[in-house]
Amino acid sequence: MTETSQNPDKFLPLTPAVFNILLALADGEKHGYRIMQEVQENTKGRVLMGPGTLYGSIKRMLEAELIEESDEKPDPAMDNQRRRYYRITNLGKRIFTMEAERLEEQVRVLRRKNLFPKVGDTS
Amino acid sequence: MTNQSAEHPIIVLSIKAYSLLLNAYPTKFREEFSKHMIQAFRDCCLQAFDAKGFKGILVLWVATFLDFIQSVISEYLQKEVQMKTELKVEDIRLSGRALVFGGMCFMLALGTLGSMLLLPIIFFFLLLTSAGLVGVSKRYGEKVGWFGKNTLVFGAILGPIVSIIGPIIVINLVQTLGGNAFVSDEVENTLERLIVMAFLAGPVILFIGLTLFGIVALSIKPLPRWNILPLISGIGFPFFFFGLLTFSDLNQFFYLICIVQGVALTLLGYMLENDISEEIIAQT
Numbered sequence: 450m451t452e453t454s455q456n457p458d459k460f461l462p463l464t465p466a467v468f469n470i471l472l473a474l475a476d477g478e479k480h481g482y483r484i485m486q487e488v489q490e491n492t493k494g495r496v497l498m499g500p501g502t503l504y505g506s507i508k509r510m511l512e513a514e515l516i517e518e519s520d521e522k523p524d525p526a527m528d529n530q531r532r533r534y535y536r537i538t539n540l541g542k543r544i545f546t547m548e549a550e551r552l553e554e555q556v557r558v559l560r561r562k563n564l565f566p567k568v569g570d571t572s
Numbered sequence: 573m574t575n576q577s578a579e580h581p582i583i584v585l586s587i588k589a590y591s592l593l594l595n596a597y598p599t600k601f602r603e604e605f606s607k608h609m610i611q612a613f614r615d616c617c618l619q620a621f622d623a624k625g626f627k628g629i630l631v632l633w634v635a636t637f638l639d640f641i642q643s644v645i646s647e648y649l650q651k652e653v654q655m656k657t658e659l660k661v662e663d664i665r666l667s668g669r670a671l672v673f674g675g676m677c678f679m680l681a682l683g684t685l686g687s688m689l690l691l692p693i694i695f696f697f698l699l700l701t702s703a704g705l706v707g708v709s710k711r712y713g714e715k716v717g718w719f720g721k722n723t724l725v726f727g728a729i730l731g732p733i734v735s736i737i738g739p740i741i742v743i744n745l746v747q748t749l750g751g752n753a754f755v756s757d758e759v760e761n762t763l764e765r766l767i768v769m770a771f772l773a774g775p776v777i778l779f780i781g782l783t784l785f786g787i788v789a790l791s792i793k794p795l796p797r798w799n800i801l802p803l804i805s806g807i808g809f810p811f812f813f814f815g816l817l818t819f820s821d822l823n824q825f826f827y828l829i830c831i832v833q834g835v836a837l838t839l840l841g842y843m844l845e846n847d848i849s850e851e852i853i854a855q856t
Binding site for chain 2: 480481482485497498499500501502503504505507508509527530532533
């Protein structure tokens with residue numbers, strides 16, 4: 450199935466795991482452990498992704514052609530072990546952008562209704 | 573992350589234990605991703621150990637275990653959705669046969685209480701009964717609904733895992749907390765008892781899953797007959813297990829109830845092996 454033949458709407462809304470993996474890959478290819486670290490950093494620890502959830506999501510995202518495998522190469526910041534890298538596809542970028550726009554619209558609604566918490570408001 | 577940390581026994585043992593756990597995933601998934609999952613888990617171990625030592629590893633294991641349970645169930649459910657139209661008669665028959673032998677192993681285990689044969693027999697019981705209960709969930713799961721089906725699968729998968737991981741955790745904890753704790757006989761006996769209890773927690777979890785399935789089955793009646801069998805198969809041993817934690821003497825009721833459980837398990841397996849309806853045969 451080619452990327453252009455897939456209807457993007459069928460993927461929305463994205464699960465938190467898929468959204469955060471696409472977010473992690475949005476600025477470049479990464480291997481599994483880096484994706485896990487970045488998801489944890491981006492969500493301030495609220496989304497904890499173990500290897501089972503990560504690779505289960507990766508499997509489904511590969512099947513849906515949202516991401517693709519890149520090289521197997523060592524991470525210069527870590528050890529010499531070769532690691533499989535993943536990168537986002539054009540379809541993945543489109544889906545991610547659509548989801549980000551959907552979430553942005555929801556935040557706009559919250560602001561309009563004055564329900565969005567102000568900075569420093571802990572109540 | 574340091575290379576020295578990578579050789580620490582707790583890290584090496586954790587990676588080995590995690591590699592064993594991966595055998596619970598579907599074959600295709602395992603072949604594709606197990607190497608990378610082990611690599612990612614290793615990296616997590618190194619980070620956790622460098623940050624917080626043994627405590628960090630314990631916390632990591634709790635999170636990893638929960639992740640493992642949820643993702644294994646998810647992968648099998650995904651696989652089941654794919655295989656729904658490919659239901660294989662032979663797989664269900666084999667599950668039934670496994671459950672028959674599982675019931676027999678359970679009764680055989682009663683005769684080996686206190687001997688060295690007990691643990692291997694219980695191990696075989698766990699493997700056979702887990703395989704059998706997965707077949708029960710495949711055959712009758714849709715009729716009992718989400719709760720009944722998933723508690724059965726959960727118990728069938730988690731039971732053997734707890735029996736493998738539990739004793740390892742107990743041994744590691746004792747070695748870490750009290751290096752010379754093996755010196756006195758009393759402490760050694762207590763450790764042995766803890767290890768056995770950790771091992772037997774696996775069958776307890778399996779039976780609890782079966783009991784919950786049995787309670788649902790009593791009202792929905794998914795089996796062609798004897799819908800009380802799952803409940804009888806599951807309910808006895810957990811009570812005695814929790815009793816064994818506080819009382820050290822077994823009594824005659826323990827043996828009687830466990831024999832009844834074993835017979836019920838065997839009958840449940842026999843029914844599964846032979847209850848292949850025409851609609852399933854037509855699908856193959």
